[in-house]
Amino acid sequence: MRNSERTKVKHLLESGVAGTDVTAMGWVRTKRGNKSVSFIALNDGSTINNIQVVLDMNVFTEDQLKDITTGACIGVRGKLVESPGSGQRVEIQGSYIELFGAADATTYPLQKKGHSMEFLREIAHLRPRTNTFGAVLRMRHAMAFAIHKYFNERGFFYIHTPIITSSDAEGAGAMFRVTTLDVDNLPRTEEGQINWAEDFFGKEASLTVSGQLEGELAAMALSEIYTFGPTFRAENSNTPRHLAEFWMIEPEMAFYDIQDNMDLAEDFLKYLIRYALENCKDDLEFLNSMYDKELIDRLKFVVENKFERLPYTKAIEILEKVDQKWEFPVFWGADLQSEHERYLVEKHFKKPVILTDYPKDIKAFYMKQNDDGKTVRAMDVLFPKIGEIIGGSQREEIYDKLISRIHELHIPEKDVWWYLETRKFGSAPHSGFGLGFERLLLFVTGMGNIRDVIPFPRTPKNCEF
């Protein structure tokens, strides 16, 4: 039995013609029946739906079917027929079965019944075989594809920024060190310091926390670019919204000001959500019915309504007027805590909010300074349930302003000389932002924990599989 004769389950269910001979291959979800007839629910991952295989026990013996248990992998030849039962349009009247791989019923961990997300994380090697993770992984693919499609259709170029870097100029968080030194016998300088000159790159190196700075270099030549790659943060974050290894999309656009940047971010997010609604119907309906009854309505709401845009200063004014005890005080200059962001998004505006023009002291050095001398052209897109899904800004393109900010923050000039040169030679106003891919997936799938929208989550104390 070969793949060349196989038809995918999705195709059989949607457009298979009754009366034709077909071959299906996949993994057994359940088997049930009696002495005269057996039913197998078969899934090959092409869709969340199973094809029902019906076996006449006058044709098959009990012994032939004893290894066809939940989790086993089989191939089936038979005739596609209209199903007399409710629940499926067509089914396969099986005439021949090949067992590719049995799954011992007493030790196979996945059952027909639901499992907790915590348990499934412990068997991440098998959880793609569940309905939930099948749905999540198909949607993860659909979103990745839609991201490339969106940018490609708009003339953005996909840039591969380095994974290994020697600069922490981004300041986006603690970094994972990359070294080939023998940690049991580190080379020392005469002063007793670790001698990084002997390391692989001849200097300290780490995994990237952002491709933005390199992305800007490309935007200063190709106008509109984006990156889409893995990102690493060694923060000891234990929350349902953080991963040590996650994927990030970072567009960077020459000639865009902060307004253009916001327009792009809003259009981009709506495009992706609309893409999910139009292309992931079955999976969304499953997730909607099993985990989050308001999921589809929430996605439609975001697509159909304009995001609220307001400057940080206005947000502070709103929060100061609210008659509510904050755990963290609200005053101009304070960074907004999640309780404040949640209030704005979930209670006050009841829709996505883009906050702009934050105090410069709570934002990164590269952000475009406003004329008031106090604020920078930052923008954070805040989503219900997720919080910050996008962080971005217009970048400071004026050399003198950028260098003075670098000095203020004591960033070593030698680490960012190449970045500064873009402001020396043909500088241009430009903007960009970072979208957390898994945070997008949290929103689009309605899952509650970011560890359940990535195949193999890396978090503090967890690097299994």
Add this chain to the structure above:
RNA sequence: UCCUCAUUAGCUCAGUUGGUUAGAGCACCUGACUGUUAAUCAGGGGGUCCUAGGUUCAAGUCCUAGAUGAGGAGCCA
């Protein structure tokens, strides 16, 4: 990293004021059933009560420390 909670059968959980042989549902195994839809019905097997100390005549239950997991906070995408 801080705060809170949890850890008992393969899974999800119950277990009273500390008291005799630790239970249920599902899963699994056996049997019944001529079309099932998380099939149903009957029976059966299955336990390092997270780990290490401690209190006590007696600990799944109380105390201490640790491990792991979850929720909230911080950091951020």
